[in-house]
Amino acid sequence: MGKTIGQVAAELGIEAHVLRHWEQVGALAVRRDGSGYRVYDDAAVEQARTVRRLRSVGLSLPEVIAAMAPTRSAAQAVVATKIAELEDDIARRRQAITFLRHTLECRHRYLDECPDCARFVRD
Structure with missing residues (x-):
């Protein structure tokens, strides 16, 4: 015997409509009684x-x-692409943090007077 959509939704901490949507777009296969x-x-x-x-x-x-594709190579390609995107995002965020930390400690009254700030802006 299986579980109802409400039971599964509660177990996963999501709404039932999310499960229906996943099924509708082909991300989830569920049998019917x-x-x-x-x-x-x-x-x-x-x-x-x-x-x-x-x-x-x-x-x-x-x-x-695509990541749940039956062929391993197709799934790996999607995951590798996502990893690259996340690593790029991490690098951008690290640069943003570095720039913002500098602005907190900058001795110049205006950021456009600071050569370091100008370098951050150019990069």
């Missing part, structure tokens, strides 16, 4: 957990679908 109700077996619950986790690390639904 004779009355048309969704029945989540262990595999479907695990698949929903995986979708939730991939979404929580920043993958879009199309990326999630």
